[in-house]
Amino acid sequence: MSGNAPAPVLEVSALTKHYGGVRALDGVSFAIAPGELLALIGPNGAGKSSCFNIINGQLRPDAGEVRLHGRAITGLAPRRIARLGVGRTFQVATVFGSMTALENVQMALIAAQGRVFRLWAPARRMAREAALALLEQTGTAALAERPAAALAYGDVKRLELAMALAGDPSLLLMDEPTAGMSAEERQAMIALVRRLTRSRGLAVLFTEHAMDVVFGHADRVVVLARGRLIANGSVEAVQGDPAVREAYLGGVSASISETP
């Protein structure tokens, strides 16, 4: 990034987390700019989950800080972080099974608008247009009236994305956005995320195991290994980095150089 780069959406600095004697995270720092699609990768046990869960508030770091638009959010509850404009999707997509797809997104919008404690007016008429628009954007408009529990998994993932976007977030945290999807679905999903981030100027931090997704679409890649940040740069730079190859020793080292 050049000298007059825009102010980062998210900055993490010197994050450290211990479990007993094990250092899950050891002084990890990086930042994300608006509109940037940043992949967080690393072999199993590298500290991806810890890092991710500290940013979204499920875990409290032993040291270090998380800043959102310059404001410290370290250790805030997940629901407070959500209200500050951070959307989230889970590794196993989670939606409200007993509601229709439309109601799911309406719920997300109602929560974002702080109207949860309305006790009398029917929710059906609230935020309906905006919810339909979000379903449209994620390609699930045709499923609006279907119960979420009856949707195919790929559709659940897209519905979850629509819900995560409901609060008009400035940052989207996606934990393995394409886990459990077929190869074609994976590409379609990440392309959709790519489109939405460009049009909304949205920053996305995602973890991913599928290297085709990472190297095909990420703007930048941050690599963790044994709790340390070992690389932070463009796809090409990371692919050529000997330290990264070293970290992915063995069978995986072949697949990492594989570009789609």
Next chain:
Amino acid sequence: MSFEALLFQAVNGFASASGLFLVAAGLSIIFGVTRIVNMAHGSFYMLGLYLAVTLAPLLGEAFGGALGFWGGILGAALVTAALGALVEVVLLRRIYAAPELYQLLATFALLLIINDAALAFWGPEDILGPRAPGLSGSVEFLGRRLPDYDIFLALIGPVVLVALHMLLTRTRFGRLIRAATQDREMVAALGINEAVLFTAVFALGTGIAGFGGALQMAREPANLALDLSVLGDAFVVVVVGGMGSIRGAYLAALLVAEVKALCTALGLVELGGFTFNMSRLTLVAEFLVMAVVLVIRPHGLFGRPQPAQARRGEAEAPLVPLGRTGRLIALAVLVCFAAIPLFSAVASYAPVLALDMVIAALFAASLHLLMGPGGLASFGHAAYFGLGAYGTAYAATVLGLPTPLAFGVGMATAAAGAVLFGWFCVRLEGVYFAMLTLAFAQIVWSIAHQWEEVTGGSNGLFGVWPDPPFDSASGLYLAALGVTVLGLVLIRRLVFAPFGLALRAGRDSRLRAEALGIAVDRVRWLAFAIAGTLCGAAGGLFAFAKGSISPEAISVGRSIDGLVMVLLGGVHSLMGPLLGAGGLTLLQDMVMRESPYWRGLLGLIILLIVLIFPSGLAAGLRRKRGSAA
């Protein structure tokens, strides 16, 4: 109050702690391995005591007093363990995969059946056992006489604690129990015979409970109220100690027993000119201990955060507001109910029965708000019914307030109770929520039973008659119908409002709801408060309808009636609880009134529902319909 008295009571506290610990430890071990909270655990304690007072004299005649007494205790423990094994094989094996609520209900049904079986076998009178040979004396302790047997009991708790610890750490069986507690799939994968392990664990747990009960032989008579009172105590102990922790169970039992003993020791305390009888506070003390511990350590002293439990059973279909036909039917039913007083000349009993049904409908619907959309099965909804009824009765009789105002006082009392208790309950989910709500209901029941100046003790409050125009059967009925309809409309609006949507969201996925910025605990707390307040309204109506209120009317039985109503009608529908309320009220009125064993009969009905439709009544019916089509 002297230091000696305090110390004396402290030793007494150790003796009580042992009994509590034996029940709680068994409950904890069984839960750890099978993930079933055994609602009938207190029943095995009660059975242990009954068996001991029966066996001891028999064995005493044959082998002499000492052998009879100790043989009786040992025999009682073994027989309860065998009964436990039988129950596990016959009943529990069929419901391990069923939804949590059904497991709780099935074991509760067992409690009802065992209680009625004990009534049939041993009769309603308390039975005293023999005194302990060799331990019937007492020792001089700080100028008072401390019974030998209490000292013996005080020692038994730590002895069992150490024995259990050895069993769990030093034996293969113990290692299996610990492995199964931590990871059930792993044990199955290792090729261990799970069925045998589960049976053995259940027998061990119930055997310890029976042992605990049998040990009380020299202290208290066997009676039929023991099962529930012990269960409530055991739940408090387990919640305070942390589910699954044996050490925690002992420490919590000790804490609860010592605080109670301290209150007894303090006796009358003068504070700022007022005199408080601290020994009356023993019941509240239990609550306070639990409150303090849960605020500081939400998972109990030695408990770990509960793993998010996967929801078993099918996802509910989306709720749809009533269409045109639905509204017409609802209106027609309302008109029919409103017209009932017109027929009182022909069927004078009709308004009385209809009043019961209307009250039951409000009671069940308020419970369903928590159970259905909230996904929180309260086993202590009777508490708010009781607070509403007692508040109304007290205001109408002692304070002499006019009827509507007295009713308002009742609702306010229930609301206050629900706000207070709810704050603790909504922090927990699943079985923990069920246990805590039941424990709170037991506390409310005990207060109603013991705070004689205000509640009239076991007799309750009398002469709660409404003023005109509510003093006639029809007047009161129509007023009750109006209140119930208002309550039902409020619940419906809530469920379809953003609040109701958020409540369902928290039930479907707490994680997702929090990630959207929804404060799930606060949503649940408000739902709990509203459900409690509406339930209190049902209680207030009940007090006016019967003209009195007594502890019996607000016992755990009423909480269970509510659960059965909701399940009979179907937890997944908003109309279900109303049908269930009507159905159960009719059933109780027609059949069950005739028999002293109707609670046991209710238990059998519950068991049948659970065994025939292990995945839920609504799902079962849907499957039936599916296969018929």
